[in-house]
Amino acid sequence: MREIASGFREYATARRSALRRTAYLMCGDWYLADDLVQDALAKLYVHWRRISAAGEVDPYVRRMLVNGYLATHRRTWRREITTADLPDRATNTNPDDGTRDLLLQALASLQPSQRTIVVLRYWEDLSIEQTAAALGCSTGNVKSQAARGLDHLRAALDSSGVLKGEPA
Incomplete structure (x- = not known):
């Protein structure tokens, strides 16, 4: 034991x-x-x-x-509790985290299944087959959802100017 x-x-x-x-x-x-x-x-x-x-x-x-x-x-x-008062957001002292915040916001705007596929494919660096096995879906689903997720992230970051080299 x-x-x-x-x-x-x-x-x-x-x-x-x-x-x-x-x-x-x-x-x-x-x-x-x-x-x-x-x-x-x-x-x-x-x-x-x-x-x-x-x-x-x-x-x-x-x-x-x-x-x-x-x-x-x-x-x-079922767990969500609505309140009349919204909490204050913490201020960030990191001068470079505007891009990070934009990326996290764009990632959060993906559907849960797309987000999971993007994270497993590009953060965990899993192959298409490994991602499909982890999710119990077809490799075609992984490919299409990853492509759609990346398109969404690209559009979100492009509209904010991050991909053009502009500061966040």
Whole structure:
């Protein structure tokens, strides 16, 4: 049992921050990203012996992140609380994060499935086949959704002047 815990602990320690960044890019919320990673790692721990023996740890965890994100997105309307007062936004002191903010806004405007495909293909650098396997869809779907997502991102960034070299 200690051997299982040790192997899992090593994996979780080595991959947690990368998984958190991937989850953040999917959902756009650091707190939800933490929850998604925690849930995925908890599910992984239960099946660690089988998954690690098969050598399919990263694809399994990615699938759990995707499933968790899409499930959360489907039930978001149940958790949403409307308020009359909007919270103040924190001011950014980083002079270069205007472009980053525009990119994150453009990414957030994608449909959840498109966003997930773009993140897995271009952030996680998965092949079309690996992305299709992670999502349980066809490679044709991955190709078309990735192309549409990139077109949307390109249009959003082009209209803001980022692609023309203008400051954000």
